[in-house]
Amino acid sequence: MTSMPGAGRLTPLQIDALGEAGNIGAGNAAIALSLMVSKKVELSTPKASLIPLAGVPDLVGGPEAAVAGIYLEVQGDCSGSILLLLEEESALILASLMVPAESGEAGLTVVKRSALQETGSILSAAYLSALGQLTGLFFKPSVPGFAMDMAGAILDHVLADLAASEDHVLVVETDFIVSGVKIMGHLVLFPDLGTLDTILEHLGVPFD
Amino acid sequence: MIDTVKVGVAELKASDNHDVLASFGLGSCVAIAIYDPLMKVGGLAHVMLPESRSPEPPAMPGKFADTAVACLVEELIGLGARKRSLKSKLVGGAQMFELPGASSAEAKTACGPSVNIGARNIVAAREALGKLKIPIEGEDTGGNHGRTVRFDTSTGEVEVSSIRFGKSTL
Numbered sequence: 001m002t003s004m005p006g007a008g009r010l011t012p013l014q015i016d017a018l019g020e021a022g023n024i025g026a027g028n029a030a031i032a033l034s035l036m037v038s039k040k041v042e043l044s045t046p047k048a049s050l051i052p053l054a055g056v057p058d059l060v061g062g063p064e065a066a067v068a069g070i071y072l073e074v075q076g077d078c079s080g081s082i083l084l085l086l087e088e089e090s091a092l093i094l095a096s097l098m099v100p101a102e103s104g105e106a107g108l109t110v111v112k113r114s115a116l117q118e119t120g121s122i123l124s125a126a127y128l129s130a131l132g133q134l135t136g137l138f139f140k141p142s143v144p145g146f147a148m149d150m151a152g153a154i155l156d157h158v159l160a161d162l163a164a165s166e167d168h169v170l171v172v173e174t175d176f177i178v179s180g181v182k183i184m185g186h187l188v189l190f191p192d193l194g195t196l197d198t199i200l201e202h203l204g205v206p207f208d
Numbered sequence: 209m210i211d212t213v214k215v216g217v218a219e220l221k222a223s224d225n226h227d228v229l230a231s232f233g234l235g236s237c238v239a240i241a242i243y244d245p246l247m248k249v250g251g252l253a254h255v256m257l258p259e260s261r262s263p264e265p266p267a268m269p270g271k272f273a274d275t276a277v278a279c280l281v282e283e284l285i286g287l288g289a290r291k292r293s294l295k296s297k298l299v300g301g302a303q304m305f306e307l308p309g310a311s312s313a314e315a316k317t318a319c320g321p322s323v324n325i326g327a328r329n330i331v332a333a334r335e336a337l338g339k340l341k342i343p344i345e346g347e348d349t350g351g352n353h354g355r356t357v358r359f360d361t362s363t364g365e366v367e368v369s370s371i372r373f374g375k376s377t378l
Contacts, residue, residue, distance in 0.1 A: 054217045064356055145306065153235030
């Protein structure tokens with residue numbers, strides 16, 4: 001067993017390779033979302049970056065932004081977590097695209113909540129399966145957790161898992177827009193730095 | 209005009225300058241406010257985890273409840289606070305996600321250390337304060353909602369706001 005790679009050891013080449021892997025994963029997730037809502041989905045170029053813990057909420061509109069978060073733990077050959085964040089308004093629009101108008105019920109009903117949860121699950125599975133094909137590794141997502149609240153509060157939960165031994169986290173982040181409707185979201189992969197050497201090796205950019 | 213100083217995740221800050229120290233969007237994290245009401249010196253720590261497991265002192269003492277309390281008290285004393293008059297308030301420690309079946313032992317192992325991390329942070333913060341005999345004058349902890357904290361170091365007043373419950377003062 002190798003020692004845990006310190007976050008500072010990542011080279012620019014490795015960070016680029018992770019961004020590219022994110023591109024492939026997010027691309028597959030976008031196709032899945034596009035099929036679900038029968039609309040075109042546009043993606044930003046995924047960015048892999050190593051950022052201090054305090055900086056993570058700024059990626060998604062600041063710690064007080066009202067968002068819906070769908071969160072899955074990833075186990076298998078590599079571990080980490082994957083988080084779908086939708087601005088509150090976007091989450092409601094997305095849910096109403098999937099759940100035909102319920103009789104006069106506004107806001108987030110149980111059915112809509114469950115539809116969003118399922119969306120997170122499907123997008124994560126699409127992302128991980130593309131990542132699995134690329135690397136030849138096996139990833140197993142957990143059942144999805146759901147929360148609608150401040151972005152910072154939602155991220156706390158994800159970061160707590162990753163932060164015990166590191167002061168920085170690695171994030172592979174993609175923004176997406178569903179055209180024609182005002183849906184904006186973020187799909188964020190947080191690889192566990194402890195199992196990062198495995199994924200880097202399979203991407204052809206191992207630690208020395 | 210009083211300055212609002214942001215205390216981000218895993219950070220801690222102390223002030224003898226009447227600043228308002230703020231932590232935004234706390235979920236399972238706990239904000240620990242410690243102050244000397246007479247000397248008007250106060251500090252805020254935004255802790256993520258209960259305790260440091262490493263034998264070495266952490267690079268960011270604000271990350272763990274145990275090291276954050278010790279470090280904050282030291283900084284406050286450095287700014288003229290007297291240890292005997294220190295008081296504290298705690299905010300946060302929510303459980304944001306309820307994973308289906310998370311109560312089963314199997315799910316707990318599968319979900320990793322973040323299960324109940326909020327509750328464990330609160331317990332660790334209380335213990336660390338208790339060890340230094342610093343009384344807790346107010347608490348808004350637990351539940352499953354996010355909170356923002358604004359701590360007025362000149363009065364010791366803590367304003368808590370959340371999307372679901374609006375504002376309240378400790």
